[in-house]
Amino acid sequence: MSGTITIAKGQSQANFEVQVTGDSLRKEDEFFYVQLENPKNCVLGSKAKGSGNIINANGLYFPVDNSGYTSPASYAGYSLVWSDEFDGTLISDANWQFEAGNNNGWGNNELEYYTNRSQNAFVSQGNLIIEARKESFQTSNYTSARMITKGNKEFTYGRVDIRAKLPKGKGIWPALWMLGSNISSVSWPACGEIDIMELVGHEPNKVYGTLHWGTSAAVHDSKGAGYTLGAGSFDEAFHVYSLIWTADSLKIYLDNNIEVFKISRTEISTGNYPFDKSFFFIFNIAVGGNWPGSPDDTTVFPQRMVVDYIRVFQ
Numbered sequence: 001m002s003g004t005i006t007i008a009k010g011q012s013q014a015n016f017e018v019q020v021t022g023d024s025l026r027k028e029d030e031f032f033y034v035q036l037e038n039p040k041n042c043v044l045g046s047k048a049k050g051s052g053n054i055i056n057a058n059g060l061y062f063p064v065d066n067s068g069y070t071s072p073a074s075y076a077g078y079s080l081v082w083s084d085e086f087d088g089t090l091i092s093d094a095n096w097q098f099e100a101g102n103n104n105g106w107g108n109n110e111l112e113y114y115t116n117r118s119q120n121a122f123v124s125q126g127n128l129i130i131e132a133r134k135e136s137f138q139t140s141n142y143t144s145a146r147m148i149t150k151g152n153k154e155f156t157y158g159r160v161d162i163r164a165k166l167p168k169g170k171g172i173w174p175a176l177w178m179l180g181s182n183i184s185s186v187s188w189p190a191c192g193e194i195d196i197m198e199l200v201g202h203e204p205n206k207v208y209g210t211l212h213w214g215t216s217a218a219v220h221d222s223k224g225a226g227y228t229l230g231a232g233s234f235d236e237a238f239h240v241y242s243l244i245w246t247a248d249s250l251k252i253y254l255d256n257n258i259e260v261f262k263i264s265r266t267e268i269s270t271g272n273y274p275f276d277k278s279f280f281f282i283f284n285i286a287v288g289g290n291w292p293g294s295p296d297d298t299t300v301f302p303q304r305m306v307v308d309y310i311r312v313f314q
Contacts (some may be wrong), residue, residue, distance in 0.1 A: 086308070131303070204233035213274055
């Protein structure tokens with residue numbers, strides 16, 4: 001790119017702005033050169049070429065097409081008890097913490113290394129961005145973020161709305177889900193798992209809702225269902241993924257009126273019913289794993305999940 005710098009008469013320096021465009025790969029900092037040439041009414045000294053760093057590159061603005069479904073701000077019989085609209089400049093540590101590492105593939109043979117870096121999770125223009133990247137980091141060739149509300153925001157029963165735009169591509173596995181808050185003491189799946197939304201990137205037009213429970217990994221039950229869009233894919237526009245959770249049933253909806261999955265308490269083994277206890281939220285993009293498989297030459301990086309808001313009503 002090129003431009004004109006005007007230095008006032010009698011001055012030897014001036015401030016100017018460098019705009020970086022067409023740069024889809026976010027980095028913590030980037031190196032650049034500025035070359036001065038074709039002077040008018042002045043003489044260039046020996047330092048006509050300079051260099052510098054763009055610190056926290058791309059961190060302040062990430063353009064997002066906001067089109068898609070938006071859920072109601074209120075519902076009859078419910079009160080809003082918690083929300084994160086991601087309107088600030090930083091991810092709220094009063095709401096979220098990060099789980100870092102590969103953790104032996106997180107039980108699914110996943111390939112990513114989760115970090116708490118701003119390259120993998122940041123807020124911009126009222127949205128949370130989780131970004132999966134292809135890069136060598138620690139022991140992995142991919143990085144991403146896994147954010148949880150454990151110890152901060154935990155709930156039993158209610159309605160949950162999450163407005164999000166999803167990534168796509170072979171080996172990409174975004175999820176908006178919940179685990180029982182007692183996982184540290186009873187382990188998985190005894191704690192219970194509620195998958196409000198999962199997508200495997202080679203099926204970009206299909207989302208899944210699933211529940212998991214059981215007394216041990218060897219004695220594990222699950223039930224779920226999927227929904228396929230009639231046209232388009234989930235990376236093209238925002239959709240709202242909802243959970244309606246009562247003492248008697250759990251129902252997962254898309255865009256308020258499309259039922260993806262429902263299950264009643266009587267369909268779950270009564271010997272271990274975890275869905276009457278508190279749960280916390282998890283937002284993440286996994287890369288690779290038993291279900292989506294590994295990325296291939298068709299997978300484009302970076303991939304991003306954009307979350308506009310999460311709202312909990314009771």
